[in-house]
Amino acid sequence: MFWADKIADEVERRYKDRIDAGEPIIVRDEKTASGKVHVGSLRSAALHAIVADILNDRGIAVKFLFExxxxxxxxxxxxxxxEATYAPYMGHPLFKVPSPEEGYENFAELYGQEYVEVVNTIGFGAEVYRASELYRSGAMNAAIRAVLDKKEIVHKIYKEVSGSERKADWYPLNVICEKCGNLSATRITGWDGEMVDYECSSDTIEWxxxxxxxxRISPFDGNASLPWKPEWAAKFMANNVHFEGGGKDHYTKGGSRQVAEAISREVLEHEPPYGVFNEFFLVGGKKMSSSKGNAATAKDMTELLPPHILRLLLLKTPINRQIDFDPEGDAVPVLFDTYDRLAEKTWSGVEDDDSQVFKFSHVPEKRAEIQQRFLPRFSQIAFLVQMPHMDLYEEVTGMKGAELTDADKEEIDLRATYAKKWLAEYADEKFIFALQESLPEAANNLSSEQKQAVALFAQKLEAIDMKDGQAIHELTHEIKEESGLSPKEFFTAIYLLFLGKESGPKVGWFLSTLDDSFVQQRLKLEG
Ligand SMILES: [Zn+2]
Structure with missing residues (x-):
């Protein structure tokens, strides 16, 4: 079963009464807007969006919130x-820090909106709200009162669940200093049921x-915020959340999820939502950290891949398994091949996990209009776009063996656009080809056996239809047999002669795309 269907089944089982009553299931996700959003965050986005999407597809009322x-x-x-510009803001709430770029109200808006645009682009969009609005609306007040009144229970939970000791006088809340605006540097020293006393000191926290x-101030209506773990519990309650997962790092034994759930039950007397963890998204084997600005961002990923292919990447791997995606290697062509395989299967009428992944790979609004169309291999398109003398439509017509439809042409254009981006910004050198206009110098380095095989090949090609890639392919086998060369020795010779490098696309297909007399001339080492 598609992993997201399993999760949706469990949501249906747990909240059957609510669903039967027609009340919406609340799904919630959040992202701290502390900088450019890295690609890893897309896994959390995918988890929550797909669960909301599937429930919605089943006709269940869903409200998907993104904070x-x-x-x-x-x-x-x-x-x-x-560093010098922002150091004075360390400890200040992000909505009070100035935006690094003009046109945004504050720091959080710049990065928050950038991320919202990304998730909207790939159809993972939700109803967006801000934590500052949630606090100011008073929706967090009941939870704030509860943790202040029952701080001893919070201490006990920290100790029992996560093994961390808190001082007896520690209040799990931070006030925004009325004088300097710092949030992290303040410490509450008293609570009388209406107001808190606090001090703002460099001794509170190192950074x-x-x-x-x-x-002395009221802790309500946006004057103060909760530390992460009690805050998570408070948000479960304030938004009445039914499904919310989180990153694997929060789901460890004694980790923030367990602490938040215990606070939700024991302090807030609220049943926490159902949730599962999402695994990491590695790019080229590295875990991306949002504190370093040197990694692929979520936005980069939406520029590298079209929405349905990026969704496929995020949905095809079970959420509890790591994704490792290396855009420099063959991951992009392989991903397109996967799409093609699922498409062919679905279009042939098969209904299974693959067809379900295929369906949900398309953004909801476009699902109804997906047309059956010819899907040229991405790797071949990536090669063709580097050969300026070739006409893409003509070459793909040859591959298809029939006239192209409008949908076919749209697909070719899309793949050509993304192939060019991939080649320009990511693809390893081995995917970059240039047809050598004159005989490359490397031709001099061919062994006499290679030269003989190439000459024999040229001779036998004269009897073959040069538009027939399969026939050329079969001939290469014959030549290898007769010449006694290994496949590598023979193919290397061909690639060197035409591309000036030792590897290339499938020889039969490649030669079929070239002009006959050019092929003959080159194989005869005539320039
Ligand atoms: Zn202060």
Missing amino acids: INDFDPMDGIPGYLD AEGCGHTG
């Missing part, structure tokens, strides 16, 4: 920003500077 967390403090400065102010 731009703009109330977290700035706790690190991304490498692409000026944030306090101003020495002491004050």
Whole structure:
């Protein structure tokens, strides 16, 4: 079964009464807008979006919420920003930090909106709200009151679940200092049921500077925010969430999920939502960290792959298994091949996990209009776009063996566009080809056996239809047999003569795309 269907089944089982009553299932995801969003976040986006999508597809009412967390403090400065400019804001809530670019209200808006655009592009969009709005609306007040009143239970949970000791006078809440605006540098010293006393000091936390102010303020309506674990529990309750997962790192034994669930039950007396963890998304074997500005961002990924192919990448692997995607290697062509395989299977009438993945790989609004069309291999398109003398439509007509439809042409254009981007920005040298206009110097290095085989090949090709790639392919086998060369020795000779490098696309197909007399001339080493 498609992994997301299993999760949706479990959501249906747990919330049957609610679903029967026609009340919506609330799915929630969030992202702290602390910088450019890395590709790894797309896994969390995929998990929540696909569960909401499937429930919706089953006719169940769903409300999918996405929070731009703009109330977290700035706790690190991304490498692409000026350290000196942002150092004074360490510990300040992100919605109070100025935007690095003009046109955005604050720091969190710039990065939050960039990410929302990304998820909208790939059809993972949700109803967006901001943490600052949630706090200011008063929706977090009940949870804030509960953790202040029952701070001893919070301490007990921290100790029993995660093994961390908190001082008896620690209140799980941070006030925004009225004087300097710092959130992380403040410490609450008293709570009388209406107001909190606090002090703002550089001793509170190592990386944030306090101003020495002491004050007394209401902790409600956006004046203060909860630390991450109690906050997660509070958001479960404030939004009445039914499905929310999280990254694998939060799901360890004694980790933030277990702490949040215990606080939800024991302090807030609220049953936490159902959730599962999502595994990491590695790019070329590296785990991407949002604190370093040197990795593939979620936005980069939407530029490298069209929406349905990126969705396929995110949906084809079970959510609890790692994705390792190396855009420099053959991962992009292989991903397109996977799409083609699922498409052929689905179009032949098979209904199984693959056809389900295929269906949900398309953004919801486009699903109804998916047309059966000819799918030229991405690797071949990537080769053809590098051969300026070739007409793409003509070559693909040859592959298809029939006239192209409008849908075919659209597909060719799409693949050509993305192939060019891939070649220009990511693809390893081995995928880059240039047809050698004159005989490459490397031809001099061919062995006499190679030269003989090439001459024999040229001679026998004269009797073959040069548009027939399969016939040329079969002839290469015959030549290898007769010459006694290994496949590598023979093919290397051909690639060197035409491309000036030792590897290339399938020889039969490749030669069939070239002009007959040019092929003859080159195989006879005549320039
Ligand atoms: Zn202060």
